[in-house]
Amino acid sequence: MTLIDHALDLLVEHDMAGFLQLFAEDAVTEFPFAAPGRPERIEGRAALAEYLRDYPNLLDHREIVAKTVHQTTDPEISIAEFELAGIAVATQKPYRLRYVVVLTVRDGLIRRYRDYWSPLAVTDVLGVPGV
Template sequence: MPLIDHALDLLIRHDMAGFVQLFAEDAVAEFPFAAPGRPERLEGRAALADYLRDYPNLLDIREVAAKTVHQTTDPEVSIAEFELAGVAVATQKPYRLRYIVVLTVRDGLIRRYRDYWSPLAVADVLGVPGV
């Protein structure tokens, strides 16, 4: 199973510990469109685990509604476009959001993860201003 498919499957199963194990110890996760007050960069697997700890309490992701993976001229870099659907736990509102992620993978682990999603687009559905 390709790494992005495995990662998305773990999100659907709410297995955040398993998801985080796909990352190298010194991996870097970047969120270029982070909401004010939220991290734009996380360094290391432990920081990512802390950041994602409450994710299943916020979002009940139930399906990958769409997915396309683009290979690049660099064999370590892929670009994944996907759409996740589910329910916001606190509000019980439907959740559906598109993501674009640039992955750098070496030795079977994610080394760099740039996540181009819009936290502001889901503020209302989560019931949290500015996420």
């Protein structure tokens, strides 16, 4: 099982503590398409834990609908395309959201996580602006 497989399984299992343990203490998480007023960069596992604190109360991931992992010429970098399906907790509305993530992994831990998700799609699912 690859690290991305494990990470997605943890999200579907709602194991945020386990998910966070996949990140190095000094990991950098980036959201290049972040909604206005939301962070584009988070430094450190502790800051990421704070950012994700309410995540399970927003999106109830239930299924990995599709997943493709692309290896690159750099063995530390992988690109993953995946689609998650579930229920938006507040609205009880079903959703399917697509993600593209660029991972840098060293010594078995995520050092950099660039998440190219769509804030517009999430806003539509949650029914709230600027998530």
